[in-house]
Amino acid sequence: MDLRHLKYFLAVAETRNFTQAAAICYVAQSALSQQVARLEKDVGAQLFSRTSRSVRLTAAGELLEPLARRILADVDNAQAALDALSGLRRGRLRLGLVQTRASSVDLVEVMADYHARYPGIDFHVTNAPSSEMAAAVLAGDLDIAIVGLGPRQIPDGLDHRVLASDPLVLIVPADHPLADREVADLADLPESHQLIQFTQGSGLRRQVEAAFARAGVEAGQHFQVGQIHDMIRLAARGIGVTVVPRSSIIDGGSVAGAAPEARLPFGARALRLADDAAVHIVCAVHDSRRLAPAAAAFLDVTERHTTK
Template structure:
């Protein structure tokens, strides 16, 4: 087996989809599928159970996956150490990032752009699989850093965190909608929500739980910006960060919630005390610079 085959196996195992794995590895799906099948034939095993609708690891795949990751990590470490001897930061920076970082967005985006300019030899890979999943991926070493919408107490143990922003949640309704409280809308309207694995959804669920309310959910979307757009079109009310409403003046109005704990944080997480990847450490240094210039933490009211 060769290194490229191991990269394909890891990609398919993590994506559980041959098309996404091929896109991630920048190859045609047919080429990736051929190499995986070739590896299976050579060793007389089945690595993945395939159906027309799903892909999952077979027992042989479960056995090979951690060893493949270890081999690839060793090769990457050697490449990085050689580059460091030459004074160049290389490698791969794996970032998890929620669809909308709210008030932290300007700092995060400018820091990422500056990092890319300063360290062009680092390949940047960004994914959004939901705050809960990404926090676990950082813990397990599958991501170097992640920006998530979870409070520190909701993070897995062993992660270092930094709160970049913390803004209030508000009740979003179409502009001109008569003022109604959360309890009233919960009884007669279906809500627009974030997807279940998101950090914002967890905070919104907590708002309803503290109020002793249940609600019907009409739509589940990927970003708070998309939620606000659906509210503007009259699909239903939503509980979102205030910045999502402020981004749509004239379309959506914000009604305050009588809940001081209704907040949405943007938290940076990584393995402590610092990420092992040089690219990740370099990125955190750049982020420190930009946050020092324009801190974005919103004080509690």
């Protein structure tokens, strides 16, 4: 089985189009079709169901797709391991980054430190919902993902390190019935509350919905926003209420030793939640069975920053 054939197969599987797959692989369509046909002969099964209008994976194709991804990922990792013999002078790190800020670790500083130590390693950074990135690590498409998932939410087969545990806070407009409180229970929200939610599939979304479930009330969704800063501003304008990590409203202070101070837009109030389990957990997830040296080095650098 030729690795090139597997790459062509995956290109067709992803695009569902032989012409587009050939363009991605920089080969003529006729050549790509011949190589896929040769792969089908090698495995003894038809991998695609072709019509004049569509290309679909057969049962054999669906079985081969995740295996092909793992095979190619293992080949990449083997190359990375060989690169490690030369002191990580070259290589690649496929990194998934959570879309929310981790309270106790500055990921930009981690990446800058890593690059200073290993300047020959190329970064390939992905930003996506946490559940998608964790699945990508499991499939071998990412080496490491920094995700907003708790240990129980991480797929089986993956290892994890907790990097941060950030309390969630309720953001309400200044004229809200709960605005004069310091601490609030989500069950105290009026039945007609409008909730501003983060992106579907994100770790934060899961943790907020879990907090509402513990409170015995429906989370609901009236707005879905992809930026936490916008969620807070919308709440300040009276559009609804929102629940965000405390770190998203805290300024670490520009002067060394200065105490953190809340930075909220005018008209917004932040209330601590009575639910101690309402936290935004950030983890680094990886598959220890296929952890490339470049990825292992990144975990070590991250560990140094989280234990400072």
